[in-house]
Amino acid sequence: MLLFPKESTLSHTARSIDSAAITDEQVADDQAPDDQALLARFTPVFQRIAEGALARERAGQHPTEAVQWLRESGFTAVRVPRALGGGGASLRQLHLLLIALAAADSNLSHALRVHFRFTEGHWSQRDLPESQKWLRRIADGAVIGAGNAERTGEHGKFATNIRRQGDGYVLNGQKYYTTGSLYADYVSVSVTTENGELATVVVGTRAPGVEVVDDWVGFGQKGSGSGTTVFRDTPVDAANVAPPVGGSGARWAHVQLSHLATTAGIVRRATDEITDFVKQRARTYRQASAAIAKDDPLIQAVVGRADATAYALQAIVLQAAATLDDVANAQWALRVGPPAARTEAALAALKERDIEAGLDTYRAQAVVFELALKTTTEIFEVGGSSAVDRNRHLDRHWRNVRTLASHNPLIYRHRQLGENRLNGNPPYNFLSNTQTAALGGESEDAALGV
Structure with missing residues (x-):
């Protein structure tokens, strides 16, 4: 018997969004707070995090305490609707804050990447009791x-698998690159079922049989x-x-x-650090x-280019995030x-917007990483041998950007963009059932890990 019986997506979605079952609280669209209010709320937390970031880098310490500060401040719930206990921020505002957090410590914005994707999945179906439960938990x-x-x-x-046991399942396997798991209460896991189907499960990191191992050996992040x-x-x-996404x-x-x-925040921090370095030199x-x-025009030009790049990267990220807001809303x-x-024409039009947002x-x-890698290399031109002093750790900026860029090599992005322009084919991973994508997903969307 299949774990996820075949069923019409249209009929499933129609039942999921029965408007008669939606309460005023569930449909309430909070007005997002303004940018300055959010920055005023979280900047003191980010500054506190930034104060210890270089010392943690030198000592090889994890920002465990800083994650707790982010929880306590409400940052980890900033995208959760206000009606459900969160901050009610838009996606553009979330990414504005992530840039600021990354400038303080890029490990933290990276560690929370899947956390915010998981949150977004439940945000998109916040009319459902299960999603409301998770949003309140967050x-x-x-x-x-x-x-x-x-x-x-x-x-x-996936070799990692689940099998039936009583009314539930048991999970066995091993995952690597489990970003944020050291700081997490739950982990979203992609698995194979006994029937060979793919699924996503969510388990507590302190559940029996779970071992989180601190063995990431990358040279960045x-x-x-x-x-x-x-x-x-x-x-x-x-x-x-849940079924696969x-x-x-x-x-x-x-x-x-x-x-x-995260990359935009790294470039901003690198720019700030070389600015201070040059002023004191x-x-x-x-x-x-x-x-x-x-007072050297050549050094002024290096700092100026870095500053301009940091500004441009933030603008690019926020524009893309605003497009995602439009699609999500x-x-x-x-x-x-x-x-x-919900006509076929309306669903198809929204699907086109969804694809364009992804593109x-x-x-x-394709632009951000190339500019960031160039800038985090060029910053060393301002200081000669003094700039490569290990105590300054200016090299961490390039290492961190290079690590992030290696997650999804640019050569594939360039090709996918070119194929779309020349042949009209969207990236293969953007394609799904039109109804499901247009309506923001079903229960499986909430479980998306990476």
């Missing part, structure tokens, strides 16, 4: 980590908590097992844009154009609106 401080990648086997065919998580006969509640431009854009926000080269570094309006409005983020990715 508002109470719960953090979710990733459990998708494996070091063996074929991509999309060292504190992102991206090591191994092992599951040995871990019990799984049947309510926390279908393709969607907006879904894939969300997880990629998180990396771009008393000596320079004999062939320099000025007696002190801060349109999906929600169609989801909870009158059934008569916009891929376009942004």
Whole structure:
């Protein structure tokens, strides 16, 4: 017997969004707070995090305490609707804050990447009791980590598996690159069922049989908590097992844009650090154009280019995030609106917007990483040997950007964008059932890890 019986997506979605069952609280669309109010609320937390970031890098310490500050401040629930206990921020505002957080400590914005994607899945179906339960749990401080990648086997065919046991399941396997798992209360895990189907399960990181291993050895993003998580006969509640996630431009854009926000924050921090470095630098080269570094036009140009790049990267990320807001809000309006409005034409039009939002983020990715890698290399031109002092750790900025860029090599993004322009084919992972994608997903969307 199949774990997920074949059923008409249209009929399933229609039952899920029966408008008669929606309460005023569930459909309430909070007015998002303004940017300045959000920055005023969270900037003191980010500053506190930034104060210890370099010391943590030197000592190889994880930002565990900083994650707790983010929970306590409500940052991890900033996207949760106000009616459910969160901050009610838009996606553009979330990414504005992620850039600021990344400038303080890029490990943290990276570690929360899947947490915010998980939140977004439930935000998109916040009319459902199960999603409301998770959103309230997140508002109470719960953090979710990733459990998708494996070091063996074929991509999309997972060795990690679940099997029936009593009224629930047991989970066995091993995941690597489980970003954020060191700091998480739950982990979203991609698995194979006894019938060979794919599924996503959510389990507590302190559940029996779960072992989170601190073995991430990448040369960048060292504190992102991206090591191994092992599951040995871990019990799984049947309510926390969902079908696999279908393709969607907006879904894939969300997880990629998180990396771009982190990258934008890294470049801003690098720019700030070389600015301070140059201001304090008393000596320079004999062939320099000025007696002190801060008056040298060539050094001024390096700092100026870095500053301009940091500004441009933030603008690019926020524009792409605003597009995702437009799509998410349109999906929600169609989801909870009158059934008569959900025509095939309306669904197809929204699907086109969804694909274009995904392409916009891929376009942004192609530019952001190239500019960031160039800038985090060029910053060393301002200081000669002094700039490579290990105590300054200026090299961490390039290492961190390079690590983020390696998640999804640009050569594939360039090709996908070119194929779309020349042949009209969207990336393969953007394609799914039109109804499901247009309405913002079903229960499986909420379980999306990476």
